[in-house]
Amino acid sequence: MTRNKQNDISVTETDQDEKRRKSAIKGAFFSxxxxxxxIYLPVVVLTPVMFYFQPKNISESLEVILSSLVFITTLLGRPIGALMFGMVADRLGRRKxxxxxxxxxGIITFLIALLPGYETLGITSYLLLVLLRFLDGIFLGGGYTGAMPLAIEYSKKSQRGFVGGFIIAAFPLAYVSITLIAMLMFFLFPLDGADSPYAQWGWRIPFVAGAILAGFLTLYYIHKVSESEVWKEDSGVAEPQKKLPLMSLVTGESGRNLLQVLLLMTGFWLTQNIITLAVPTALLDKTLGLSGSQLTFTLLITYLVLFLSYIGSxxxxxxxxxxxxFMISGIAIATVGSAIMYLLVNARGMPLATIILxxxxxAILVTSPWGVIVTYINERFATEVRATGFGVGFSLSVIIPSFYAFYMSWLGHLMPFHYTLVVLLCIGGLIGAFGAFMGPETKDVDFQ
Structure with missing residues (x-):
């Protein structure tokens, strides 16, 4: 009887562990x-109505700058949030x-939905939008700093690769979702000047939806997700013996690991930005001259394919x-990827089906490293600094690649502008491959 009771307890504990594991992985995916x-709400939903927050009759160049600041300030807030919430995750727990x-x-996104326009507050309306997007970036930067280490720490060693790819596959799914929602909003609430339904309140609906999703995710973490057992075991170390996460991260072995991760990530952020930001605008729109519907259809197909390719990677x-x-994919990006980019640069007049192919x-080749990155970075750091290391390594490395447009402009003085995408793709792939070469293999690392 005693043995059967012990077996029942063991089975129950195993079931509970599996339930906690699945809850943590689902939480990271939805996070x-x-x-x-x-992140993409202002790019897809707000861009057509930025005039709602800006003065009338401004120059085209100033209009472009004001629109880009809404996106850039979010990116600038992310490294700050990654550092802040990374330290919270390492000191107080991934779940908290x-x-x-x-x-x-969630709160910030809802406040953006309530913002009045320029006619009500003047330039203060635009300044509030930029400020809220900056604060949004801080919280967004912290959103994955706890969720992703928590999921990877709960994963079995043999399943970490799948879990990392599955989590990052939420990115293309989110892009597809917001694009479809935006298309629905444009259909239901036509955009025709400042007084049209979409300009006055249609754009607000996706922001409210984003806030509601965040609210549901918060409740999910409160009621369904348990704290990382790996972190709880590590947090048992006596407090006087533990350094602040940031100090531990930038010194000794962790400091060297961080430099290697930043190098690798700089290369792959550069190639990622070219695919997600430069290709749709500089290549498909301007160079190839695709219509709006052709561009949207091409991107929707591409992102649906990426959902599966991330998991496969x-x-x-x-x-x-x-x-x-990483080394194989980095070299492949620099060679095969650059060759495909060269073909696309000269693809004007090709059938749409060929361009989509x-x-x-x-996209599959260039973004393939991202199916592995979440798992790899978490495996590069000890438990006491894992969340901070992941957040800083993931977010700080995006800054230099974010100025890709300036690099394209500089290279444009040496070659035809549209070929600058080919050169930057090659450079990014080589940097990523070299960054991987400088680090160790991690797939057999034990978390401790």
Whole structure:
């Protein structure tokens, strides 16, 4: 009887562990989904109505600058949030950091939905929008700093590759979702000047939806997700013996690990930005001259394919090793990827089906490292600094690549402008491969 009772207890504990594992992984997936949903809201939903927050009759160049600041300030806020909430996650727990950050960007997103326009507040309306997007970036930067380490720490070693790829696959799903929602809003509430339904309140609906999603995710973490067992075991170390996460991160072995991660991520952020930001605008829109509907259709197909390719990359990285995968993919991006980009640059007049096929092939190749990145960065840091290391390594490295448009402009003095995408793609792939070469293999690392 005693043995049967012990077996029952063991089975119950195993079931509970599996339930906690699945809850943490689902939480990270939806955290990434909502994070990306919120990041791209101003790009897709607000861009057509930025005049609602700006003075009339401003120059085209100033209009472009004011519109871009709404997106850039969010990116600038992310590294700050990653550092802040990373330290919270390492000191107080991954679960608490997730709850605080998700609650924060839910509230900020709802406040943006309530903003009056320029006719009511003048330039203060635009300044409030930029300020709220900056604060939003801080909370968004913290959204994955607790959620992703929590999910990876709960994952079995043999399944970390799949889990990392599955989590990041929420990004293309979010892009597809927000694009479809925006198309629905344009259909239901036509945009025709400052007094049209979309300009006055149609754009607000997706922001309210984003806030509601964040609210549901907060409740999910409160009621469904348990704190990381790995973190709880590590947090048992006596407090006087523990340094602040930031001090531990930038010194000794962790400091060297961080530099290597930043190098690798700088390369792959550069290639990622070219695919997600430069290709739709500089290539498909301007160089190839696709119509709005053709561009939207091409991007929707591409992002749907990426949902599966991210998961596939995570599984392949688990099989052959993260370091080897990064080195192979980085070199492939610099060679095969650059060749496909060259074909696309000269694809004007090609059938749309051929262009879509080339774009999908390029996107799968160039973004493949991202199916492995979440798992790899978490494996590069000890438990006491894992959340801070992941957040800083993931977010701080985006700054230099974010100025890709300036690099294109400088290279444009040396070559035809449209070929600058080919050169930057090659440079980014080589930097990513070299960054991987400088680090160790991590797929057999034990969390402790």
């Amino acid at each position: 990434e989904y909502i994070d990306m949903f919120d 950091a997730s709850i605080y950050s998700v609650s924060g960007f 995570g599984l392949l990285g688990q099989k052959i090793g993260r370091r080897r995968f 080339l774009v999908c092939a390029l």
